Amino acid sequence: MENRWLADVLARPTPESVRFLGRTEVVDCLARIDVVAAVKDALVSHHHGRTILPSEAYLSWTNQHGAYSRSIGMPGAVLDQGDEAAYGMKIINASVSNPEFGLERAGGLGLCFDPRTARVTAVMEVGVLSAVRTAAVTAIAVEATGYGSVRSLAVVGCGTQARVHLALLLARCPELRRITLCDVRRPVAESLAGELVSRHPGVSFSVAATPAEAMADAEMTLFLTTVSEGYVRPDWVRPGSLLLNVSLGDLTDEVLTGASALVVDDVQLIVENPRRPLGRLINEGRIAAKARADRPSITATIGELLAGDMLSERPDTGYVVVNPFGLGILDVALFGAVLRRASSAGIGQVLELV
Ligand SMILES: NC(=O)c1ccc[n+]([C@@H]2O[C@H](COP(=O)([O-])OP(=O)(O)OC[C@H]3O[C@@H](n4cnc5c(N)ncnc54)[C@H](O)[C@@H]3O)[C@@H](O)[C@H]2O)c1
Structure with a gap:
């Protein structure tokens, strides 16, 4: 026909x-x-x-x-x-x-x-x-929350995002001296560490057997896995550290509700997505969508921090969580x-x- x-x-x-x-x-x-x-x-x-x-x-x-x-x-x-x-x-x-x-x-x-x-x-x-955009948000959040001069970083999940994040963070955080990598597929972490060692001779790279071991010594931890069930326990979190919850699923409810500051990119998108832990906790009323002193709440958006509308102080005892949902x-x-x-x-x- x-x-x-x-x-x-x-x-x-x-x-x-x-x-x-x-x-x-x-x-x-x-x-x-x-x-x-x-x-x-x-x-x-x-x-x-x-x-x-x-x-x-x-x-x-x-x-x-x-x-x-x-x-x-x-x-x-x-x-x-x-x-x-x-x-x-x-x-x-x-x-x-x-x-x-x-x-x-x-x-x-x-x-x-x-x-x-x-x-x-x-x-x-x-x-x-897309990975460059995500890494740029991370780098901006690190600086806006007062962690731009940290010396130690843990990365949990060593795939595409980790590669791009590390390239950008190593370029923007010249004081970084110690990076610990962790992946359920250990050879993936070892191979990334091997590549980075030759390009950044002034930085020490090591591979940890577990996320807890990686986080123990790190002033900030970057989550870039593909998990859907939270597994990071509050006692793994080093006091005063920054947790960058880029893969959105790694932190348990206790870690999210226990943060001394919780920074997001957009409240509305998070609230609209209860399939992700932070959106679910807000929908369940366990975290307030607006900053409150009396209960767990979102402290600020990255935009607010950049515009200078909110001050973020690096805590000595608690910890800060950044939860970037990802904005189109x-x-x-x-x-x-x-x-x-x-x-x-x-x-x-x-x-x-x-
Ligand atoms: N928030 C955002 O804006 C944004 C944007 C892009 C991607 N992401 C998320 O970032 C994550 C990483 O993306 P990618 O492209 O690098 O994925 P990828 O598949 O390339 O890498 C993920 C790595 O995590 C490892 N992994 C899985 N479970 C683990 C665990 N329990 N412990 C340690 N390692 C584990 C895997 O072995 C793999 O090497 C994804 O969850 C993706 O959805 C978030």
């Missing part, structure tokens, strides 16, 4: 195209952008209400290997970025069985939208950019910056749509 009538549809208006950027091109553009400054500006814009951050679309399933698999759609806009606002969307998919087959766990696409026509103007690979607007801000760079330097492939 041939659908001849489709020929009539091809009578077409103005040509339209989209710029496609693969990973190499995205990384090439990112290398020439101050990514931490771009993410920081977007966090401040968000604090001042100069962003649009709709709810995320979330689809999950179990694949044929029995592994948790999901797709998250994250649209957003940063209204005061450069001359024009940045509008776009991140689609980030992941399956926890991917590393067994030699694939990165997470991967996806970033889309830029034209503010005037609403058309998609760019499509880019997002794996590295920060990716969208980077998509905009990458596209500006790619367009001006002629990077990427221009694909004809119509």
Whole structure:
């Protein structure tokens, strides 16, 4: 059968195209952008209400290997970025069985939208950019909570995020001297430590057998695992330390409710997601969504700390938890910056749509 009538549809208006950027091109553009400054500006814009951050679309399933698999759609806009606002969307998919087959766990696409026509103007690979955005938030939170000059760091979970986080933190925290790595797959931690040793001869790298052992001596601990059940016990937490709960599932309820300060990126997104421990605790009324002196509560957002609206003091006895849910607007801000760079330097492939 041939659908001849489709020929009539091809009578077409103005040509339209989209710029496609693969990973190499995205990384090439990112290398020439101050990514931490771009993410920081977007966090401040968000604090001042100069962003649009709709709810995320979330689809999950179990694949044929029995592994948790999901797709998250994250649209957003940063209204005061450069001359024009940045509008776009991140689609980030992941399956926890991917590393067994030699694939990165997470991967996806970033889309830029034209503010005037609403058309998609760019499509880019997002794996590295997403990890760079997440690491930038961590670096900003470390500095905003007063931990920028720590000397010791533990990293629990040594996959893609750990690699990017360590590259950025080692560049931004020159006083870091001791890094302890831990992964359920010990060879993964050993191999990352081996790579880093040769590039950072002034820093000591070691591998711990358990998260408790890694945390014991560290002024801050970075969680980058894929667990869904909290396992970190309060007695493992070193007094005065910072816990960066990037993978969102590692801390037990006791550790979350016992923090002397709890810093987040966005309260609303956390409240809307009771499948994550902090969102569940807020929905159960065990942690208040606004700062209170009489019970566990969220102390501040990173945007508030950056805008100087809230003061965060590094505690001597308690500990601070940062729980960055992950904001699509920060990716969208980077998509905009990458596209500006790619367009001006002629990077990427221009694909004809119509
Ligand atoms: N909050 C955010 O903004 C944000 C953004 C991106 C990714 N993430 C999260 O970061 C986490 C890491 O992502 P990734 O891409 O690096 O994943 P990955 O699969 O590449 O690495 C995860 C590593 O954790 C290890 N691991 C799993 N369970 C462990 C445990 N109990 N103890 C020690 N190690 C353990 C795995 O062996 C693996 O090496 C994921 O949970 C992801 O959802 C959060």
